[in-house]
Amino acid sequence: MTRHSRIVIAIIIAVLVISYLVIRFGRPSLNALTNPAIPAVQAKSANSFIQSIGINVHAYWWTPAQSAAYLNDLKDLHIHYIRDELVYPYASYQQNNGYGSGWLERLQQFQQASISSEVIANELIVSPTDVVNYVKQANQVPGTISAVEGPNEVDFQCAPTGSTFTGQIFYPCPTTTWQARTENYVMALKNAMKADSATRAVAITSPSIIDLNTNSAVFAGQADSGNIHYYPYLQAANTTTISQQLNQAVHLYSAKPIIVSEEGYPTSVGSAGRPASETIQAEVLPAYLLTNYATGVKRTFLYQLVDDSNFSDFNGLISDTSGQKKPAFTALKNLTALLNDDGANFSPNQLRYQLSGATDGISSLLLQKSDGRFYLVLWQKSLAESPTPLPGQTVNIKTIGIQFGDSIDSASEFQPTTAAASVQNFSQPTELGTISVGSSPVVLEITPGAASASSTNSGNGSPASTAKKTVKTPIIKKPITNSTGSSVTTPPTAAPAQPPASPDFVLPGAKNQPIQSWWENISGFFSRSWQWLKHLFTA
Numbered sequence: 001m002t003r004h005s006r007i008v009i010a011i012i013i014a015v016l017v018i019s020y021l022v023i024r025f026g027r028p029s030l031n032a033l034t035n036p037a038i039p040a041v042q043a044k045s046a047n048s049f050i051q052s053i054g055i056n057v058h059a060y061w062w063t064p065a066q067s068a069a070y071l072n073d074l075k076d077l078h079i080h081y082i083r084d085e086l087v088y089p090y091a092s093y094q095q096n097n098g099y100g101s102g103w104l105e106r107l108q109q110f111q112q113a114s115i116s117s118e119v120i121a122n123e124l125i126v127s128p129t130d131v132v133n134y135v136k137q138a139n140q141v142p143g144t145i146s147a148v149e150g151p152n153e154v155d156f157q158c159a160p161t162g163s164t165f166t167g168q169i170f171y172p173c174p175t176t177t178w179q180a181r182t183e184n185y186v187m188a189l190k191n192a193m194k195a196d197s198a199t200r201a202v203a204i205t206s207p208s209i210i211d212l213n214t215n216s217a218v219f220a221g222q223a224d225s226g227n228i229h230y231y232p233y234l235q236a237a238n239t240t241t242i243s244q245q246l247n248q249a250v251h252l253y254s255a256k257p258i259i260v261s262e263e264g265y266p267t268s269v270g271s272a273g274r275p276a277s278e279t280i281q282a283e284v285l286p287a288y289l290l291t292n293y294a295t296g297v298k299r300t301f302l303y304q305l306v307d308d309s310n311f312s313d314f315n316g317l318i319s320d321t322s323g324q325k326k327p328a329f330t331a332l333k334n335l336t337a338l339l340n341d342d343g344a345n346f347s348p349n350q351l352r353y354q355l356s357g358a359t360d361g362i363s364s365l366l367l368q369k370s371d372g373r374f375y376l377v378l379w380q381k382s383l384a385e386s387p388t389p390l391p392g393q394t395v396n397i398k399t400i401g402i403q404f405g406d407s408i409d410s411a412s413e414f415q416p417t418t419a420a421a422s423v424q425n426f427s428q429p430t431e432l433g434t435i436s437v438g439s440s441p442v443v444l445e446i447t448p449g450a451a452s453a454s455s456t457n458s459g460n461g462s463p464a465s466t467a468k469k470t471v472k473t474p475i476i477k478k479p480i481t482n483s484t485g486s487s488v489t490t491p492p493t494a495a496p497a498q499p500p501a502s503p504d505f506v507l508p509g510a511k512n513q514p515i516q517s518w519w520e521n522i523s524g525f526f527s528r529s530w531q532w533l534k535h536l537f538t539a
Contacts, residue, residue, distance in 0.1 A: 035352065038405030043348040043368035046375055047341040052293045054081035054118070055317075056262060056304035059110075060103040067106050070305060073318065074115055077329070078336040082110065083261055083301045086119040086126060086134065086148070104134075108141040118147040118205060118261070118301070123185040128192035136198045148193065149227065149261065150186045150207030150219065154178040182207055186222045208261050212248050219253075225298060226253030229262040232288070232385065241385040242288075246295050257298040263288050264303035266313035267326065282327035282417055283395075283439045286335050287383035290441060294365045327417075331440070334416035338443055343370030351376075351446065352405025358398035362437060372448060376402070379441035395439040402432040407449030414443040 055077070062070060074082070087103045107117050117138075121131045131148060138144040155178055186207060193199045206223035220226070226249050230242055242260075249258050265281045265288075285302060292300045307316035317329040348368040353376070355364065361382060367375040378400060411429050412422040417440030426432060428449075435442060 035405035038352045038354050038403060040350040040352045040405070041366050042350050043366040043374060045341070045346070045348050046339045046367040046369045047343075049290075049293050049365075049367055050078055050336060050340055051080060052297070052299050053077075053079060053289055053336065054083055054299050054301035055079055056083045056301050057306070058304070058308060059084050059106050060087045062106070064102065067102075067109070069323075070318075071110060071113060071115075073305065073325075073329070074110070075113060076333050077317075078340045080114055081116055081118060081146070081299060081301070082305075083118045083120070083149070085152075086121045086131065104138055107138055108144050111141050111144040116143050116146040118149055118259075119145055120149045120152050121189060122151050123181065124151075128185070128189040131189060132192050132196050132199050135193070135202055136196070139198070139202075145202060147203040147205050147225075148189065149205040150189065150223070151182055152208050153210055153229065154182045154207050156210040183219065183222075186219050190222045205259055205261070206253065212245065212252060220256065221254075223253075224256065226250070226256050226258045227261050228258065230260055231263060231265075232284070233265060242291055242297075243295055243385075246292075246297065250296075258296070260292055260297050260300040262303040263292070263300055264315035265328075266315050268314040278326050278328065282331040284383050285328050286331055286417065286441050287379050289332075290365055290377055290379055291363060291381070291384035294363060331417040334414075334420045335441070335443070337420065338414055338416055338445070339367060339369075339375055341369040341371075346370045351448065354403050354405075356401040356403065359400060360398075362398060362400060374446040374448065376444040376446060377441055378435065378437045378444070380437060380439070383439065397436050397438040400435045400437055402435060402444070404430055404446075409447045409449045411447070412445045414445065415440060416443060417441065 055074070057070070059067065059070075059082075084107075110117065119135075121128075126134070135145050135148065186204075190204050193202060193204060203224045204222065205225045206219040206227040208227045208229050210229055212228065228245060228249050230245055232242070246258060250256075265284050266276060267278045267281050268276050288302070289300055302317075303315050305316060306318045307314045307320035309320050316326070317332065318325050349372075351366060351368075351374050355362070361380055363379050363381050363384075365377045367377065369375070380395060380398070382395065408429055409427075411426040411432065413424040413432075413435060414420075414422050422445070432444070435444070
C-alpha cells in the first residue's frame with residue numbers, strides 16, 4: 001500500500017470516528033428538536049401588540065411644563081397613539097373658555113417622538129371644512145394626526161334645554177335627535193377629507209356609540225373603522241363581555257376594523273357608587289389590553305393618562321392633584337417595556353407548546369420579537385370580562401403547567417404588574433410545572449434553541465426531547481393576593497389542554513412528519529459507510 005493510500009485511509013477513518021461520536025453523543029440534542037404530538041402555535045409580533053395600545057389625553061388643558069412631563073410619561077409607556085378632542089382655535093366655544101393654547105404645537109411635538117393623534121371632531125364646534133384645514137396645518141409635521149373621529153358618545157351625552165353647553169358641545173336632550181344629524185355630519189366629513197389630497201390618507205373613525213343594542217351603526221359606509229366604548233365595571237347588570245360587544249360591532253360595522261376608543265377603571269367611587277381601587281386598576285388594565293388585542297380589536301385607547309378633575313371617577317394612570325403615578329402606570333410600563341420591539345419587520349414563527357393544569361378561564365397569547373424570542377402571556381379571563389372583579393372579591397390563583405415540543409434554550413417568568421425583573425429562570429426546560437396565574441398577567445420569555453424546528457417555520461417534528469430540565473435558583477414567589485389580602489390556590493388537573501383560542505388566535509394543525517436535518521442525513525451516510533468499511537477490511 002502506498003503512502004498516499006495510507007493518508008487517504010487515515011483521513012477517512014478520522015472522519016468516520018468523528019461522525020460516530022456525533023451520532024453517539026450528539027443524538028439526544030437532535031431528538032430534542034420537536035415533539036410532533038404537541039401542537040405548533042403561530043405567534044404574532046410583539047410590536048403589533050404595542051401598536052394596538054393608545055391612551056386618551058386632554059392635552060389642551062396642559063401647561064407647557066405639564067406637556068413636557070407627560071410626553072416623557074408617554075415614552076415610558078411606549079405609547080404611539082393618543083386620542084384627544086379636536087381643538088379648533090377659531091371656534092367660539094374654545095375661544096370663550098380659553099382652551100387650546102399651544103395645543104397644535106404639542107401634538108406636533110408628540111409626533112416628533114413617534115406619537116400620533118386620533119382627534120375627535122364635534123359637529124357643534126368645527127365644520128368638516130375646518131377639520132380639513134386644521135388637519136393640513138397639523139400635518140405639516142407628517143403623521144401628527146393619523147385619524148379623525150366623529151362626535152363622542154352622541155347617543156349618550158346631551159345638555160338640558162337652557163344649559164350653557166346646549167348647542168355648543170352637546171346636542172339638546174333628549175338624545176333621540178342625534179342620529180340623523182350625526183350621520184349627515186360624518187358623511188360630509190368623509191367627503192371633505194377624501195376630496196383633498198393632503199388629507200385623503202387620514203383615517204375616518206366612526207363616532208363612538210355607547211348602546212349597540214338600540215342604535216344601529218349608521219356610519220358603517222362612511223367610516224374606515226367602527227368605534228365602541230367599553231367599561232367592564234359598568235357591564236355587571238347585563239354581563240355583556242368584550243367578545244360579545246366585538247362580535248356585535250363587527251356585524252353592525254360591516255366587518256370593518258374596530259377601535260375601542262375608551263376603556264378604563266376608576267380609582268374614585270364617584271356619584272354612581274362605582275368601584276374604587278388603585279390595586280385592581282393595575283391588575284385589570286393590562287388584561288383589558290391583552291383581551292382586546294387577542295379578540296381582534298385594532299386599537300384600544302385607555303381612559304386615560306391623567307385624572308380629570310372635571311369628573312369624579314379618576315380613571316387616570318397619574319393623579320392630577322399630586323402628579324403621583326398610580327400602580328397601573330408601573331404595571332403598564334413594565335409590560336410594554338418587556339414586549340417593546342424596535343427591530344425590523346419580520347414574519348413571526350411558530351412554537352410548539354401546550355398548557356395543562358387549571359386552564360379553565362385562562363387566556364393565552366403568543367408573541368415574538370424580531371430577535372427570535374417568544375413571549376407567552378397568560379391571564380385570567382375574569383379580569384377583563386364583566387363583571388370586572390370589585391374591591392373585596394377573590395381572584396383564585398390557578399397553577400398552570402406548560403410542555404414544550406420544541407427545544408428551548410432558556411425561559412424566564414415575569415409578573416409585570418408587581419415587578420420589572422424576572423421571578424423565575426429556567427435553563428433548557430422541556431416543561432414548566434408551577435406557573436401561578438392570579439390577579440395579574442404572567443409573561444414567559446422563551447428563547448428557542450438554535451435547532452428549534454417550529455421556530456424556523458418548518459412545521460415538522462422529531463422524537464420527543466429527553467433533555468433534563470434544570471432551574472437556575474428560582475426566586476421564591478409569594479402567593480398572589482387580592483385587594484383584601486386573601487388568596488386561593490386551585491390545584492392542577494392531570495389532563496393537558498390546548499392554549500385557549502380567540503377569533504383571531506387560531507391554532508394551526510400539527511404535522512407529524514419527522515425532521516430530516518442535514519446532520520442526520522450526513523450522520524446516516526457515514527454510519528453506513530463505516531459499516532461498509534468494516535465489512536471491507538474484515539472480508
